[in-house]
Amino acid sequence: MLTQFLQFLFSGVTVGAAYALAALGFALIYNASNVINFAQGEFIMLGGVLTVVFLKAGLPTPLAICAAVLAAAIVGMLIERLAIEPARDSDVVSLIIITIGASLVLRGAVQVWFGKGPATFPAFSGDAPITVAGATLLPQSLWVLGGASLIVLALWLFFAFTILGKAILATAYNPLAARLVGIDTQWVLLVSFALSAAIGALGGVLLTPIAFTSYDVGVMLGLKGFVAAVVGGLGSGVGAVVGGLLVGVIEAMSAGYISSAYKDATPFLLILLILFFLPRGLFGAKVTERV
Amino acid sequence: MTRANFGLLILVAMLLALPLALPNTYYFDIANRMAINAVLALGLNLLIGFAGQISLGHAGFFGVGAYASAVLTTHFGWTPIAALLAGGLLAGLLAAAIAPPIFRLRGHYLAMATLGLGVILAIVFKNEAQLTGGPDGMSVPPFSMFGFEIYGERQWYWVFAALLVFSVWASLNLIDSPFGRALRALHGSEVAAQTAGVPVARYKAAIFTLSAVFASVMGSLSAHYIGFVSPNVADFFHSIELVTMVVVGGMASVFGSLVGAALLTALPQTLVAFQGWETVVFGGVLMGFMILLPRGLAPSIAAMLGRSR
Numbered sequence: 001m002l003t004q005f006l007q008f009l010f011s012g013v014t015v016g017a018a019y020a021l022a023a024l025g026f027a028l029i030y031n032a033s034n035v036i037n038f039a040q041g042e043f044i045m046l047g048g049v050l051t052v053v054f055l056k057a058g059l060p061t062p063l064a065i066c067a068a069v070l071a072a073a074i075v076g077m078l079i080e081r082l083a084i085e086p087a088r089d090s091d092v093v094s095l096i097i098i099t100i101g102a103s104l105v106l107r108g109a110v111q112v113w114f115g116k117g118p119a120t121f122p123a124f125s126g127d128a129p130i131t132v133a134g135a136t137l138l139p140q141s142l143w144v145l146g147g148a149s150l151i152v153l154a155l156w157l158f159f160a161f162t163i164l165g166k167a168i169l170a171t172a173y174n175p176l177a178a179r180l181v182g183i184d185t186q187w188v189l190l191v192s193f194a195l196s197a198a199i200g201a202l203g204g205v206l207l208t209p210i211a212f213t214s215y216d217v218g219v220m221l222g223l224k225g226f227v228a229a230v231v232g233g234l235g236s237g238v239g240a241v242v243g244g245l246l247v248g249v250i251e252a253m254s255a256g257y258i259s260s261a262y263k264d265a266t267p268f269l270l271i272l273l274i275l276f277f278l279p280r281g282l283f284g285a286k287v288t289e290r291v
Numbered sequence: 292m293t294r295a296n297f298g299l300l301i302l303v304a305m306l307l308a309l310p311l312a313l314p315n316t317y318y319f320d321i322a323n324r325m326a327i328n329a330v331l332a333l334g335l336n337l338l339i340g341f342a343g344q345i346s347l348g349h350a351g352f353f354g355v356g357a358y359a360s361a362v363l364t365t366h367f368g369w370t371p372i373a374a375l376l377a378g379g380l381l382a383g384l385l386a387a388a389i390a391p392p393i394f395r396l397r398g399h400y401l402a403m404a405t406l407g408l409g410v411i412l413a414i415v416f417k418n419e420a421q422l423t424g425g426p427d428g429m430s431v432p433p434f435s436m437f438g439f440e441i442y443g444e445r446q447w448y449w450v451f452a453a454l455l456v457f458s459v460w461a462s463l464n465l466i467d468s469p470f471g472r473a474l475r476a477l478h479g480s481e482v483a484a485q486t487a488g489v490p491v492a493r494y495k496a497a498i499f500t501l502s503a504v505f506a507s508v509m510g511s512l513s514a515h516y517i518g519f520v521s522p523n524v525a526d527f528f529h530s531i532e533l534v535t536m537v538v539v540g541g542m543a544s545v546f547g548s549l550v551g552a553a554l555l556t557a558l559p560q561t562l563v564a565f566q567g568w569e570t571v572v573f574g575g576v577l578m579g580f581m582i583l584l585p586r587g588l589a590p591s592i593a594a595m596l597g598r599s600r
Contacts, residue, residue: 226406
């Protein structure tokens with residue numbers, strides 16, 4: 001009984017950590033630009049796929065991962081410069097379509113160049129499962145959780161203690177005022193895209209040995225990351241992490257106890273329920289609308 | 292208003308003349324798909340363009356209609372027309388039931404909620420395999436009404452053409468009715484509209500329900516027309532495709548929706564030439580359109596010609 005619960009919890013927290021990273025990516029870009037980046041899932045996909053490619057090219061694992069994350073960050077910056085920047089003044093729907101266009105380009109390119117089949121690489125420290133109170137835990141899950149925790153910690157340090165981090169926060173709070181005090185908001189936007197692409201890609205790298213990767217994994221991961229970001233309240237960092245874990249755990253529990261066929265529907269049911277009662281998510285800023 | 296009537300007249304003339312120019316059934320098929328999408332885009336434009344409420348799950352309602360027709364006629368022996376009405380009713384009830392909580396939301400939160408609704412519907416269609424055939428889909432019997440069977444691309448052409456003309460006419464009238472003006476007012480400012488006596492929540496629910504019924508009816512008809520339905524018709528990408536037609540054509544532009552639908556239906560057919568690179572090119576074209584013509588085709592062209600609207 002407890003063993004089973006623990007087993008579901010482990011798998012939920014593992015995939016939840018990946019959702020949390022995706023949600024952080026959404027939050028970063030949303031804060032810097034008010035854009036919901038529907039290409040976020042493709043960054044996760046790029047992380048996994050590019051690592052596979054670089055490993056095949058003969059790079060050692062750590063180097064392959066760094067190269068993949070760096071490449072994803074560059075793709076993120078390209079999207080910002082080529083697609084978002086020229087359309088800054090467009091409305092929400094147009095920007096959503098632009099980011100979806102970008103995600104189609106990325107997915108299509110990977111499909112042609114990498115093929116349609118799933119791929120993976122060996123787990124970082126073997127496949128021998130660890131037993132905790134009867135439930136098994138893959139070493140790679142610990143990598144996912146540890147990696148995600150480190151990223152969250154690093155992000156917190158970045159926002160609390162660096163000038164660039166504070167500049168991003170200031171831009172999120174009020175872009176005009178930020179420009180007035182001399183912050184280069186265009187640069188902030190570029191950094192936000194690079195950061196969120198890198199975070200997403202890292203999530204993809206960590207998750208690939210467990211969940212495999214292919215050209216189309218980004219679709220569901222991205223949508224669920226969006227759910228996680230909204231559960232927590234758009235733009236909230238804490239909300240993104242809590243939202244990601246919550247979505248992952250509830251999904252795993254519903255798959256275990258209710259129906260595994262409807263596993264993919266649970267996050268969306270959850271978000272509908274949450275929005276019915278809390279229209280701005282769990283940690284969303286309370287705003288009064290000015291008329 | 293006379294200009295809109297003039298546009299309607301041109302549309303009718305074009306639809307009457309088009310069969311003379313179409314060389315074979317392949318082109319009739321494309322014309323039919325364009326008309327289906329045009330009606331869908333019109334319905335969605337009433338919601339997005341005129342009332343200013345986004346829906347990223349509209350293909351879900353299309354799926355409700357398509358599967359109502361497929362399942363009720365195949366498994367339960369209903370007549371196609373009864374199944375079509377049942378689908379429309381179901382989609383309408385679903386939309387009306389979900390509208391009050393959903394339309395308290397704004398912007399991205401509304402986008403999320405409607406997206407979620409669409410994804411859930413698509414997953415239901417995929418999972419209830421004993422009824423829907425699962426991911427492989429199921430075939431749909433041909434459409435018949437009062438003993439007549441609509442058969443072949445050429446016959447369907449007149450059905451869809453008539454529907455299209457009716458939808459354009461209805462949309463044009465709706466927009467200039469008190470209800471339509473109220474919708475445009477709440478798009479501008481909900482508070483101002485409310486102050487002026489517009490029952491904002493009820494009107495948003497009403498237009499959402501109406502466009503859901505539009506989508507469901509077209510879902511039913513296109514399922515009969517194509518003779519096959521799969522969960523893809525309800526998925527996120529189909530929803531996005533529909534929104535794209537509205538936005539590329541031009542938000543709050545009735546004739547823009549027709550142009551957008553025609554363009555986005557023709558595009559994949561022409562992209563087949565790119566062999567494998569279709570998705571990349573399609574994505575690139577979408578981005579290009581949105582960056583270069585952010586207001587959409589019809590309004591941008593109208594602005595270029597120096598006219599308003």
